[in-house]
Amino acid sequence: MAKRDARPIADDVIATRGLTKSYQGVVALDDLNLVVPRHSIFGFLGPNGAGKTTTIKLLLGLTRPTSGTAAVVGRDTVGESIDIRQHVGYLAQQPQFYDHLTARETLRFTARLFFRGARTAIEERVAESLDLVGLSARADRPVRGFSGGERQRLGIAQAYVNHPDLLILDEPAASLDPMGRRDVLQVMERLRERTTVFYSTHILDDVERVSDMVAILAKGRLIAEAPVTELLASSGAASYELTYRGPDDGLETRLRGEPWVTSVVTAGMGPLTRLTVGVADERVAEERLLRLALTDERMTVTAFGRTRHSLEDVFMDLVQEGASR
């Protein structure tokens, strides 16, 4: 076990206030107010060029803000940058290492930037990190021969070698094939109990699978920040899907006549028909919608339920809304 410094880690692992960054007059990040609680897996979403990497570089002290402040693990990113990096692990979007070093040497070099102590203790930590990402068998091969997936896994290992209080991962699965993506997500889930993970991505399936909270950035502005479940639940007006077999004996017309129905969209699916019914009153809809369909005995209802919005729907809606402002 390594000794940590005496200053406590803040409950909000990341807290920014009015964080802004401009490059030659072009605003890359605009007035970001973001709070990332401890022990969360926090997805930081946005289309390309939204300002995700800029934010990460500001948090790490690799660039300086034009205005505003940011604190990471309770320390100021401008004045206490080195102290912050002691507590943080970082994986770049396209991780780059010294090609002449092996994976083990890379981790040994990284570990020596954080720790002193017996060689055996360093080697144990290196071996543990290699094991975490399944690279033990390739540990003594030069990094120059590594595939994209292997580099990414080495990137996670080096980010974790100091057992950070905060892991910052910039697009950790972007360049990976489906197997590689699955592996990376598994590692992130494994780390959930041990650290806070803040990661940027535009792969929304991944976010839905592993994240507790998300923030969505568009054109440098934060347009949403909420727990994933809350974001999905609050998205758009309620609607229900009803799928049936048989003739449409005026069901659509009857539905349109109901005061609590706001829209009806019909889609043919071979012998089946699917109605997506937008409603103004969910309680009434749950009581009456299915009953209305079942009154016609020639119709067989094969499926009924509330429409489930995916994060992709929410993301697209929010980003388009944000872009039109």
Place this chain on the structure above:
Amino acid sequence: MSGHSATSVDPAAETTWDPGELRLVTTGGWRRGLLPLLRKELGQWWGTRQWVIQALTALAVINGIVALVMASDPSEDPVIVFAQAGMITSALAVIVTAQGAVVGEKQRGTAAWVLSKPVSRPSFLLAKLVSYGIGFGTLWLLLPWAVFNLESRLILGKAPAALPLLEAMGLWGLHLLVYLSLVLALGTFFSSRGPVAAIGIGVVLAGQFLGDLLPISVTTLSPWLLPDLANAVAHGQDVPVSIMTAVVANLVLVLAVTTAALWRFAREEL
């Protein structure tokens, strides 16, 4: 697992620290990360084929030219050939080799990676200055000097006067250091290798072409006069300026260029 919670250091535990245990590096300030970075840089010099390539190139260029001249024209003074050819070619070698030391790391993203760790920016630059200084000093200064002594004995039957040549080698080392600090500093100001190499080589060549045209009071303050001074010193001749003035001026130049590099690199957006 180490503390992902807010673990505090128990002073009693500090005094009974198990030597087999990891401890956080607590060195602060500009030296943070210097030793591991220096170890890594030296490993790049001496743990790869780089030193073999540099050694063979230095021997072929410097000692090769000297051997050819000594064999073809015995009246030519080998010390002049050695010092002149050696100082100019080693300066060019520094520029060609070190042009990507900083720029290359910025372009590849390894600088951003290393500086995302608890490492100070001065350490990043100083580790390069020290390791390249050791590498070039060994392979482009000491090795050719040792071989020059040997080839003088073999071809001319006598070794050059030791002390004057050592003094000349000191000026040669300073000459190398000026160009090394210059090329590393240029790497902090530019984001591609082209301007770094062009300006570095331009400065070396300008010394060759303009050095004689400028007043000696000006060239004394530059590295351009150092090859002539080294020649004169190696032959025990009088020199037109104070060597100490030239040495101090060039040391100040190294300091100024390095300070400018540190200032610029502290503001680098990675």
